Amino acid sequence: MTGFSGCESCSNYVYNEDFEYYECLVNLDEDEYARLISGNMSYCPYYSSDDEYRIVRKQM
Numbered sequence: 001m002t003g004f005s006g007c008e009s010c011s012n013y014v015y016n017e018d019f020e021y022y023e024c025l026v027n028l029d030e031d032e033y034a035r036l037i038s039g040n041m042s043y044c045p046y047y048s049s050d051d052e053y054r055i056v057r058k059q060m
Helices: 030-038 053-060
Strands: 013-015 019-024
Touching: none
Parallel strands: none
Antiparallel strands: 013 019
């Protein structure tokens, strides 16, 4: 899912050490993939913030 500006801060965007590149772990179905590559998705519905401290802030 490259092409979205927030991929670098998404927890689904991880580094694959075997192939030495970043990839998205979300498995898209055919319709979602078609919308993604055609540019019809304005945001990623699977974006999940990679905020390590989110849980700690809730506990405070």
